[in-house]
Amino acid sequence: MWISIISLFPEMFKTIIKYGLIHKSIKKKLLNINFWNPRDFVKNKFSKVDSPIYGGGGGVILKAEPLIKSISKAKLEMRNNVKIIYLSPQGKKINISYIKKLLSYNKMILLCGRYKGIDERVINNFIDEEVSIGDYILSGGELPAMILIDILVRQIPGVLNTMSSGNTDSFFNNGLLDSPHYTRPRIIKNVKKNTVPSILLSGNHKKIKEWRLQQSLGMTWLKRPDLLRKKKLTKKEKFLFNKFKNSYLKNK
Known part of the structure; x- marks a missing residue:
């Protein structure tokens, strides 16, 4: 399985890739994880990846262009048949039937939002599915992405000592x-x-x-x-x- 993660804070994932089943799956070359930071796709170090929303109101969202460039770069490297998932409280809730369906894809991009979310045009044009881990709000999509990866990794043949344990x-x-x-x-x-x-x-x-x-x-x-x-x-x-x-x- 090949997973690309788009996140402003890729450092948050360091712990999960060093320990447990995720580390084991990477070490056994059953899982490949890449990271793409939208900050690397702005014009210069003074450019922001977030901006206030049109129409007024509190909060900021992630701008479209850095996210689109991140997605395009990740897709270019992963080539064909890539599933693009946005971790969002507005998405469908993760359940076992969805996980089994997701296991049919061996390439996916996980987009982690921040603040009040992302520009809607990214969702409308580049996202295949929005996915939620529950009816509550977190500071960003990184923790949901970690949870989703951990669920998926347990089902990759060869990760658990016996598949009957996972079954x-x-x-x-x-x-x-x-x-x-x-x-x-x-x-x-x-x-x-x-x-x-x-x-x-x-x-x-x-x-x-x-x-x-x-x-x-x-x-x-x-x-x-x-x-x-x-x-x-x-x-x-x-x-x-x-x-x-x-x-x-x-x-x-």
């Missing part, structure tokens, strides 16, 4: 939340809720798989019922879910 993550897990997980030691002193489900210690992988599915259905019902309402359950899933629900309500 069972919440949301990627057939639209459900992940099941609970436990590890050593089996007993933790002075902790009240101290029980590791015996099925996980049984070695019966068929039963463990069934238990995890039941727990995924149950956790989704308890924490994100909106996801469960969207899902059409199979006969087996209905049985497991009803079993979880009845047990939960009985012990509540």
Whole structure:
């Protein structure tokens, strides 16, 4: 995957490319990240990349010309089939179906806005999609871009030690939340809720798989019922879910 980032503050990305899965994917040459700063595309060091908006009102936006030149330069280097995404609170919210769709592109440009946004003509003429991470305002598009990259990188074959780990993550897990997980030691002193489900210690992988599915259905019902309402359950899933629900309500 090849990602070009257009940002006034490319230094913000230094941390994520030095650590974790993003660093690992770059080191294994599964991910290539380039940076383009609109400040490098102004006439001289005294020229500004931002300007007050027409019609008055508070705040400034990023000017069109430096952004257009940044996009053009990035596209020229990346050549064909480039997806251009603007990180914006007005964009479509990132969800799992969108991420799966985005994985079909191996070249993309992420444009990070600042201040009150960018000149609308850039959006109308150069942006393929506007994308949001939620209904709130941040200081710029850099943090959303980092989040989007981190989500995508987990799905690149060869980044995770096992792809089954990513496939069972919440949301990627057939639209459900992940099941609970436990590890050593089996007993933790002075902790009240101290029980590791015996099925996980049984070695019966068929039963463990069934238990995890039941727990995924149950956790989704308890924490994100909106996801469960969207899902059409199979006969087996209905049985497991009803079993979880009845047990939960009985012990509540």
